[in-house]
Amino acid sequence: MHRVVCPGSFDPVTNGHLDIISRTAGLYDEVIVAVLINITKHSLFSVDERIDMLTEVTKGYGNVRIERFHGLLVDFCAANGITAVVKGLRAVTDFEYEMQMAQMNYRLAKVETLFMTTNPLYSFLSSSLVKEIAKYGGDVSGLVPEIVLDRLHTRLAEE
Numbered sequence: 001m002h003r004v005v006c007p008g009s010f011d012p013v014t015n016g017h018l019d020i021i022s023r024t025a026g027l028y029d030e031v032i033v034a035v036l037i038n039i040t041k042h043s044l045f046s047v048d049e050r051i052d053m054l055t056e057v058t059k060g061y062g063n064v065r066i067e068r069f070h071g072l073l074v075d076f077c078a079a080n081g082i083t084a085v086v087k088g089l090r091a092v093t094d095f096e097y098e099m100q101m102a103q104m105n106y107r108l109a110k111v112e113t114l115f116m117t118t119n120p121l122y123s124f125l126s127s128s129l130v131k132e133i134a135k136y137g138g139d140v141s142g143l144v145p146e147i148v149l150d151r152l153h154t155r156l157a158e159e
């Protein structure tokens with residue numbers, strides 16, 4: 001039984017995240033999408049809201065579960081019987097940081113990290129860019145799931 005984790009902020013989940021999650025779900029028995037609780041980082045959506053959206057957009061997959069975590073990812077992996085971390089790689093800019101994290105996690109607890117290359121359709125896509133574009137009225141439809149688009153517009157109108 002191979003259970004893997006896709007960790008991240010998911011503030012909010014984009015079609016780039018979903019692409020990685022769905023491809024990972026096709027390879028492993030179980031995928032845990034772990035939402036990082038980061039109290040120092042300003043987020044647009046609360047952890048509960050991010051989990052709600054992720055739950056909604058992954059409900060079609062029988063083997064994807066959404067959880068939250070704080071502290072060390074390697075501790076979350078040990079507590080949940082997770083074999084490996086799966087991370088999406090967009091461009092070389094992601095690579096340097098991700099390689100450092102992967103090597104540190106291996107050093108800390110022998111946790112392996114596997115990299116999945118982005119779908120070229122989404123290689124330019126990040127949650128922060130989506131928020132930035134949407135904030136100034138840009139069209140982000142097609143880059144995030146419909147329910148995220150609705151919630152994004154509602155939240156930005158409130159701000």
Ligand code: ADP
Nearest residue numbers: 007008009010016087088089118122125126127
């Ligand atoms: P960001 O805020 O940069 O969008 P997160 O911290 O939520 O991302 O990212 C979680 C994981 O999803 C990371 O491994 C990140 O590289 C990956 N990811 C994010 N966007 C994409 C994308 N467009 N294509 C592939 N992987 C992605």
